[in-house]
Amino acid sequence: MKPSSRITVIASGMLVVCLAASVVTLRKIDTIRKGATLEEVLYITSPKVLKRLSLGYNGLLADIYWTRAVQYFGRNFHDETGKYTLLAPLLEITTALDPQLIVAYEYGANFLAPAVPGGAGMPEQAIELTEYGIRNNPDNWRLYYDLGFIYYQDLKDYKKAAEAFERGSEVPGAHPWLKLLAALMAEHAGDIQTSRLLWTATYENSADKNIRANAAAHLRALQVDQDVPALEELASKYHERTGHWPGSFRELAEAGMIPGMPVDPLGKPYKLMADGRVVVGDPDDLPFIQKGIPEGYKPPPKPKVLPIE
Amino acid sequence: MKARIGHIASNTFREAVRDRVLYNLIAFALLMSGAAILVGQISIDIERLVVVNLGLTAVSLFGVVIAIFIGIGLVSKEIEKKTLYTVLSRPVRRWEFIVGKFFGLAGTLAVNTFFMAIGVFAALLYVSHQFQASDGWILVALYFIVLQFLIVTSLALLFSSFSSPLLSAVFAFSLFIIGSFAEDLRGFAAMAHGLGRWLATGAAYLVPNLSALNVINSVAHAQPVSSQLILANSVYALLYAGMALCGAVLIFERRDLK
Numbered sequence: 040m041k042p043s044s045r046i047t048v049i050a051s052g053m054l055v056v057c058l059a060a061s062v063v064t065l066r067k068i069d070t071i072r073k074g075a076t077l078e079e080v081l082y083i084t085s086p087k088v089l090k091r092l093s094l095g096y097n098g099l100l101a102d103i104y105w106t107r108a109v110q111y112f113g114r115n116f117h118d119e120t121g122k123y124t125l126l127a128p129l130l131e132i133t134t135a136l137d138p139q140l141i142v143a144y145e146y147g148a149n150f151l152a153p154a155v156p157g158g159a160g161m162p163e164q165a166i167e168l169t170e171y172g173i174r175n176n177p178d179n180w181r182l183y184y185d186l187g188f189i190y191y192q193d194l195k196d197y198k199k200a201a202e203a204f205e206r207g208s209e210v211p212g213a214h215p216w217l218k219l220l221a222a223l224m225a226e227h228a229g230d231i232q233t234s235r236l237l238w239t240a241t242y243e244n245s246a247d248k249n250i251r252a253n254a255a256a257h258l259r260a261l262q263v264d265q266d267v268p269a270l271e272e273l274a275s276k277y278h279e280r281t282g283h284w285p286g287s288f289r290e291l292a293e294a295g296m297i298p299g300m301p302v303d304p305l306g307k308p309y310k311l312m313a314d315g316r317v318v319v320g321d322p323d324d325l326p327f328i329q330k331g332i333p334e335g336y337k338p339p340p341k342p343k344v345l346p347i348e
Numbered sequence: 349m350k351a352r353i354g355h356i357a358s359n360t361f362r363e364a365v366r367d368r369v370l371y372n373l374i375a376f377a378l379l380m381s382g383a384a385i386l387v388g389q390i391s392i393d394i395e396r397l398v399v400v401n402l403g404l405t406a407v408s409l410f411g412v413v414i415a416i417f418i419g420i421g422l423v424s425k426e427i428e429k430k431t432l433y434t435v436l437s438r439p440v441r442r443w444e445f446i447v448g449k450f451f452g453l454a455g456t457l458a459v460n461t462f463f464m465a466i467g468v469f470a471a472l473l474y475v476s477h478q479f480q481a482s483d484g485w486i487l488v489a490l491y492f493i494v495l496q497f498l499i500v501t502s503l504a505l506l507f508s509s510f511s512s513p514l515l516s517a518v519f520a521f522s523l524f525i526i527g528s529f530a531e532d533l534r535g536f537a538a539m540a541h542g543l544g545r546w547l548a549t550g551a552a553y554l555v556p557n558l559s560a561l562n563v564i565n566s567v568a569h570a571q572p573v574s575s576q577l578i579l580a581n582s583v584y585a586l587l588y589a590g591m592a593l594c595g596a597v598l599i600f601e602r603r604d605l606k
Contacts, residue, residue, distance in 0.1 A: 046443055046601055050594045057591035062553045064584040068560045069534070071577045106535045 086135030101137030108133055108143070112150045112159070123159035126150060130168055134175075141179060144172030148185050149250060152193045157253075157342055162193035181244070183207025184217060191224065191237060200224045216240050235261050248347055256344045259304040260327035266309070267317045267330035270301055274315040284315045303331075305345075352440050353448040360452020361459075364418055369456060372410050373463050379406055380471040395475040400486060400568040403468035408493045408564070410464070411457050412524055415497050418456070419504025420516035422449045423600065443597040450505055450593055457497040465490050482570035485563075488578060492561040495585035499556045500524055502592035509600040527558035556588055 090097050108129040115123055130147040134140060150158055152165035169186045176182060187203035190196045201224030208217035220240070223233045235258065242254035270288075273296050277285045280294075288311050291297045301309050307320040309331065318333045319325055326342035364370075383402050423446075426432035435445060465487075472483065503523055507516035526533065530552065537548035561581055563573050 043601055046441070047598060050443065050597045050601070054591055054594035054598065057587045057594060058554075061584055061587040061591060064580055064587060065553060065557050065560075068557065068577065068580045068584060069531075071574060071580060072531075072560055103529070103532050106532060106539065109539065110535045 086132045089132055090136055097136040101133050101140055101143075104129060104133040104136060105140060105143050108147065108150075116156075119156060121155045123150075123161065126159050127161060127164040127168075130164075134168065134171060138171075138175035141172070141176060141182070144169055144176075144182055145185055146247075148189060152189045154193070162189055165189050165193070178210055178212075180207045180210040180213035180217060183210065184214070184220075184240070184244070187217075187220065187224070188237060188241065197224050197229070214240075214244070231261055231265055249344075252344050252347045255347055256325075256342070257327050259325055260329070262304045263319060263325055263328045264330045266301065266303070267319075270297075270309060270311075270317040271315060273297060274311065274317065278315060284313060285311060286313075287311055352444050353451065356435070356440070356445055356448025357451035357455060360422065360449050361455050364453065364456040367418075369414055369418060370460060370463075372414065373460065373467075376406055376410060376464050377467055380467045383471065385474075396472065397568050399468070399471045399475050401564060403464075403471060404486070404489050404493065404564040404567070407461060407464045407468065407490065408496065408562070411461060411493060411497050412500050414460065415453065415457060415500040416504050416517055416520045416524070418453055419501050420508045420513045420520065422453065422505055423508045424513050424516075442600050446505060446509065446596050446600055447593065450502060450589075453501050453505075454498055457501065458494055461490060461494055461497070480570070482567075482572075485567040485570070485573055488573045489563050489567040491578070492563055492581060495581060496558055496561045498585050498589040499527075499558065499561075499592070502589040502596070503556065506592045506596040506599070509596040510603065523555060524558065527556035528562070529559065530555055530557040531559045557584065561585065 089100065108126060111129060112123065112126055115121075115126075130143060130151070133143045134147070137143075148165040148169045151168065152158055152162045154160045166186065166189055169182055169189065172179070172182045173186065183203050183206050187200045187207065190200035190203055201221050204217045204221035204224060207213055208221055216236075220233075220237065223230075223236065238254045238257045238261065242251050242258065245251055245254070273291055274285055277291060277294060277296060285291050285294075288297065288300055288309070291311075292299055303309060303319050303325065305321075305324055307324075310318050310320055310333075312318060317331055319328065319331045322328065322332055322336050323339060323343050324345060326338070326344065380399070380403055383399060423432075426435070432445075436442065468486065468490075469479075469483075472486075473479065500520065504516060504520040507519045511519065533555065534549070534552040537545060537552045540548045560577070563577075566573065
């Protein structure tokens with residue numbers, strides 16, 4: 040082999056080895072420095088200072104910060120840490136750098152508002168973020184919807200929710216739902232039907248599969264919360280009529296009280312307990328349910344939200 | 349072989365000194381002394397922070413600029429002045445020439461960084477009146493900066509082995525900027541899907557990861573740097589510089605110098 044060919048072979052081999060080893064080392068560095076970048080970037084916490092430092096490239100910097108916020112939330116959600124202290128500052132910086140970045144308000148509020156483990160459990164910060172979004176994007180009716188939703192779902196402040204929906208309904212081109220939601224908030228805020236309408240609106244309004252899956256899970260939970268008391272009431276009537284609790288749903292069906300075996304929204308049969316209580320077969324698949332939870336059931340640390348088919 | 353590489357390296361160092369590269373130290377000294385005197389008068393309680401941040405940032409930027417602008421001329425200047433033919437007509441192999449040039453410039457930058465480090469510590473002593481135990485982490489930050497220089501120098505040499513000085517400078521500087529956002533790039537890649545994800549991940553691992561070598565902020569806040577990171581960063585920088593040098597050798601071996 041010529042010396043030059045030998046050098047080519049050796050250099051090529053070394054190049055490949057160095058490349059492979061550098062990737063492995065980099066992955067190791069990533070595990071050592073987990074979250075370090077975020078902690079470091081937040082040494083500058085003032086959005087105004089950052090905006091000046093970006094030298095006019097604030098759009099790009101906003102995209103970078105938005106990515107960091109998503110990564111931060113995703114990592115903590117996945118690791119079930121329940122700690123999201125950097126989330127609000129990251130979102131604040133993102134939206135200050137680019138106040139028109141609607142996605143940061145919509146998803147950001149969705150990350151911040153729900154209680155842990157579904158979110159960061161910071162509805163107040165979610166309200167602040169969304170209000171800031173509305174101030175900068177007053178023609179975007181979706182932000183009013185998000186605001187009303189946070190007041191309704193996470194703060195149970197139905198008056199404020201009604202106000203938000205009302206404000207949104209006045210925006211030209213707003214979805215007609217907003218008017219209806221504003222009216223419902225005023226009279227039937229705590230009703231299951233109102234809740235169902237809100238989650239349906241969320242499901243139909245969002246293109247994101249995660250948000251839609253979450254809305255679908257809530258809609259299924261609402262269905263269970265409606266089914267279980269109704270079935271328990273029928274069991275109770277059977278008890279009053281016969282003096283004993285029905286041994287199964289078959290007895291209720293034979294008594295003509297139900298048309299057949301009742302199933303939950305996922306198609307799994309409900310279980311009738313000896314004392315007339317009704318529980319779901321697999322509560323893990325039905326997060327957010329308030330009724331029909333088996334005795335002694337411990338929910339998983341993170342709600343299991345089934346993907347949308 | 350070692351002697352030949354050593355000669356080329358020492359000549360490169362001497363040439364850099366002759367080219368008044370170390371004159372940047374005067375600008376650095378002025379900057380540090382100015383900052384040290386002024387910061388105490390215009391700010392409250394962040395004198396140490398400013399001196400560390402400013403000093404280390406200046407060390408890094410001055411060094412990167414030197415690495416790029418000297419690095420891109422290491423090969424092309426020798427060709428332009430026809431001195432390369434004299435060197436290669438002797439029993440010096442092309443790869444030895446590349447490796448020697450690399451060590452010469454790396455040595456220049458290390459010496460430059462050493463003097464700048466003295467400047468940083470002098471300014472720190474001036475504003476704080478005494479050193480703290482946590483100031484030792486500044487040495488780690490300086491070491492990481494030198495590792496950064498190794499990567500940038502090897503990249504400048506790689507581009508210099510096949511491209512014009514202007515384009516080499518653009519390529520090297522672009523990679524320096526991209527490398528400073530390497531972790532974000534990997535974040536973007538993680539959010540992509542399908543083929544785009546593979547391509548983005550590949551690109552993210554191919555560009556130099558300079559963000560992990562930048563611990564200026566944390567040492568300015570007196571935060572320690574883990575020994576694991578020091579080791580991993582050292583290995584990474586050597587591997588990456590080695591990879592770029594191999595690329596430079598491969599290209600330069602096949603380059604038609606007639």
